[in-house]
Amino acid sequence: MKKLRAKSGIMVVALAVGLLLVGGAVSYTQETETITVTVRCRAKPPMENWRGDNFLLATEELNADLKAAGDPRRVEIELIQDNMDWGPYLSEFVLGFGAGEAPDIWLTGHEYIGAQAEAGRIIALDEMLKEFPTFNLIIDGLWDSTTYKGKIWGIPQDAEARPLYFNKALLKKLGWSDAEIAALPGKIEKGEFTLYDMLETAKEAVARGIVELGNGFWTRPKNGPDFTAFYYAFGGETIDPATGKLVFDTAAGLKYYQFFYDAAQTYGSMGCLGLGWGEAWHPGVSGSKVLFWIGGTWQWAEWAEIYLKDLGGEAYMWENFGFGLIPAAEKGDKPNSLTHPLAYLISSQCKYPDLALALIAKVSNYGPNTRHAIASTHLGILKGQTEYKFYKVSRLLSETLYMLDYTTFLPNNPYWGPYSTITYEALAAAVGGEFTPEEAVDFVVDGLQRELGDKVIIR
Amino acid sequence: MKKKGQTGEGELPLPISSKAKNRTFSRLQGRLAPYAFLAPALIVVTLFFFIPLVMVFILSFTNLDMTNFGILEWWRPANWSLDNYVKIFTNRFFPKILGNTLIYVALTLAFFNVGMALVIALITTHINRQAGFAFRALWLLPRITPVVVYIMMWKALSGPAPMGIINNFLGVLGIGRGEYLLNTHPWVFVILVNGFIGASFGMILFSSAIEAIPKDYTTASKVDGATTWQTIRYVILPMIKWPLLFVTTYQTLSLLTSFEQIMLLTDGGPRLYQTEVWALTAYHRALTSYFGNTQWGYGSAWAVALVVIGIIMAIIYLRVFKFGELVEEPKIDRL
Structure with missing residues (x-):
């Protein structure tokens, strides 16, 4: 019993x-609601993975904040991150939006903001930003890149400089002393070493067989932001501040196309257009086959991690590669660089934009942003970040920081895509010898007027 | 008076009415059955071919692109115009793209899809049967290899010395400078890559057609003292005219619309539009661009114009090969 x-x-x-x-x-599930926030990022693995991975770490912190504030919502992240080309990446967002399946947070180049804002696919963030003081940490100038028609549409994620790299070993073969090589970035900054000085050096290297014909000076192999920096160097403008319309300056355009025509036809350069990135371009520049080339700071990490790891990675690169600003077109002019900030945008299909923005605020702080900056050799976006203990460990980021003082941006205009395609086609034709510089300008004027009509101002 | 089919009192009405109903039902069934069998295919074709075709046709008259997607009411005739077609034919690079397409189709067709296919078929049907079979099976490898893997292999083969195998051979022969051959000779590779796949299709059809020729004919020609070439020229080729027409027509249309290998291999480069063919332009315009300004309307116009060209070429082929005569009933049957 x-x-x-x-x-x-x-x-x-x-x-x-x-x-x-x-x-x-039961009572817990009744009280809390789990919300899935979809984050879509483009990142080259493994260097740029923090762009998305930071959100995974931020979730726990945000959920703790929500709990403390008595908010019943809890967040989980669905992260989609790959290295898709920009064109298909944009198509994916636009078509996904059409199907009602846009991601909540979309990381993209700032220049897409105009088109997406016009189409109502992203939301303006001005009012909401005030609730997250973390955003006050972001360098003021970078907000210009995410501002369209007076409103802020995105949070800058990273920035970079696009330096002119040079191969020290090849310059030495050309007879340059260590002191001369070390002085080159300074001479460029002062406007004493111009774009045509660079071509002359390249021509000499080709003539003496130090590099092959075509390998004196390289740009990127396909269309992209870098070319605009050269157009700016020759005095070109892309946007009319008064009307916000795109601008093509024919006088600057003629000099710009003349430069690339000369580079290919006379100075033994520009044998780069059309090359595959992985098959020929990166092996070419990192394999010491090219004397001067335009690249991005983020490529430094790529060369160290992927192409030159066996030779010693960064140590080898510091020994053999140097960098400076993109030289001025004329003696005494100001050199430049171009930064192309990526930005986190919030889709208008996002049901909880406050949570999305709270997550972005978490990843826009010193720790997470520095992790990304160091791993991918992108420049930081925060005020005082250069003083941050862990940021200072990157020599490249410290040594390229001054380039932000000379930086330029792409315009934030919905029609930048067709503008860029037309101006690049003319450049490729001039480099290939199919167009004279004058024909290139005519082609651009004709193409822009046909494609964009009164949306572009021809000067 | 009872009408036919009516029933009287006390009789069971069901059987006759049921019979009539059954008859009607089975007649209906007989009429509908073929459509029921066709329905799945019809639905698939309508959904995935016919409707997209009509949409592409309509889109080709609009300026729908990434910037106005969701804003432009492309289905309204008020937004239709011929501008895209004018743009195609006034495009500065149009002659180059057209020329590339003609070169690509003509050379691949002549040297591989028909030429090489015929040579392989003739050789493999004139040697030991098993050896011929094995040789033909080898030629099928490019076709059954996944296209991305296949192109990666070609990229590796054409790589710079010392990694690229082709360059290694050329180096031994003292030819070339060991450069990346895909950049220096892109057209050679575009044609080789497509041709190696394309040749297998004609090879199979021609081989079976040649093997189907009664041996009596070739034996008779040998008895008459014909050389091998004369046997091929005057006996075999006339008897495989129908497969020749089919392969030439089919492969022309196939090459006109194919671009995936070129896209993966050179993406139309390396220099501006150097290996860009019509179908690739349609794809590029409609679906790719660095800054995402994909022009769906304009790209559709390129695609529609290509369809028209394809139809015209098919009609020309049918006339040249006298298709009507080929499908005529044998005269002996008409007697």
């Missing part, structure tokens, strides 16, 4: 515990 009583006692306790657990679980 005693045994039976003890048994029933255990059962009662077990039942009570069970009921408590079930009740607790």
Whole structure:
């Protein structure tokens, strides 16, 4: 009988515990609501993975904040991150939006903001930003890149410089002393070493067989932001501040196309257009086959991590590669660089933009942003980041920081895509010798007027 | 008076009415059955071919692109115009793209899809049967290899010395400078890559057609003292005229619309539009661009114009090969 009583006692306790657990679980699920926030990032693995991975770490912190604030919502992240080309990446967002499946947070180049804002696919963030003082840390100038028609549409994620790299070993073969090589970035900054000085040096290297014909000076192999920096160097403008319309300056355009025509036809350069990135371009520049080339700071990490790891990675690169600003077109003019900030945008299909923005605020702080900056050799976006203990460890980031003082941007205009395609086609034709510089300008004027009509101003 | 089919009192009405109903039902069933069998295919074709075709046709008259997607009411005739077609034919690079397409189709067709296919078929049907079969099976490898893997292999083969195998051979022969051959000779590779796949199709059809020729004919020609070439020229080729027409027509249309190998291999480069063919332009305009300004309307116009060209070429082929005569009933059957 005693045994039976003890048994029933255990059962009662077990039942009570069970009921408590079930009740607790039920009450928890009733009180909290789990919200999935979709984050779509483009990142070259492994260097740029922090762009998305930082959100995974931020989730726990945000959920703790929500709990403390008595907010019943909890966040989980669905992260989609790959290295898709920009064109298909944009198509994916636009078509996904059309199907009602746009990601909540979309990381993209700032120049897409105009088109997406016009189409109503992203939301303006001005009012919401005030609730997250972290955003006050972002360098003021970078907000210009995410501002369209007076409103802020995105949070800058990273920035970079696009330096003119040079191969020190090849310059030495050309007879340059260590002191001369070390002085080159300074001469470029002062406007004493111009774009045509660079071509002359390249021509000499080709003539003496130090580099192959075509390898004196390289740009990127396909269309992209870098070319605009050269157009700016020759005095070109892309946007009319008064009307916000795109601008093509024919006088600057003629000099710009003349430069690339000369580079290919006369100075043994520009044998780069059309090359595959992985098959020929990166192996070419990192393999010391090219004297001067335009690249991005983020490529430094790529060369160290992928192409030159066996030779010693960064140590080898510091020994053999140097960098400066993109030289001025004329002696005494200001050199430049171009930064192309990526930005986190919030889709207008996002049901909880406040949570999305809270997550972005978490990843826009010193720790997470520095992790990305160091791993991918992108420049930081935060005020005082250069003083941050872990940021200072990157020599490249410290040595390229001054380039932000000379930086330029792409315009934030919905029609930048067709503008860029037309101006690049003319450049490729001039480099290939199919167009004279004058024909290139005519082609651009004709193409822009046909494609964009009064949306572009021809000067 | 009872009408036929009516039933009187006390009789069971069901059987006759049921019979009539059954008859009607089975007649209906007989009429509908073919459509029921066709329905799945019809639905698939309508959904995934016919409707997209009509949409592409309509889109080709609009300026729908990434910037106005969701804003432009492309289905309204008020937004239709011929501008895209004018743009195609006034495009500065149009002659180059057209020329590339003609070169690509003509050379691949002549040297591989028909030429090489015929040579392989003739050789493999004139040697030991098993050896011929094995040789033909080898030629099928490019076709059954996944296209991305296949192109990666070609990229590796054409790589710079010392990694690229072709360059290694050329180096031994003292030819070339070991450069990346895909950049220096892109057209050679575009044609080789496509031709190696394309040749297998004609090879199979021609081989079976040649093997189907009664041996009596070739034996008779040998008895008459014909050389091998004369046997091929005057006996075999006339008897495989129908597969020749089919392969030439089919492969022309196939090459006109194919671009995936070129896209993966050179993407139309390396220099501006150097290996860009019509179908690739349609794809590029409609679906790719660095800054995402994909022009769906304009790209559709390129695609529609290509369809028209394809139809015209098919009609020309049918006339040249006298298709009507080929499908005529044998005269002996008419007697």
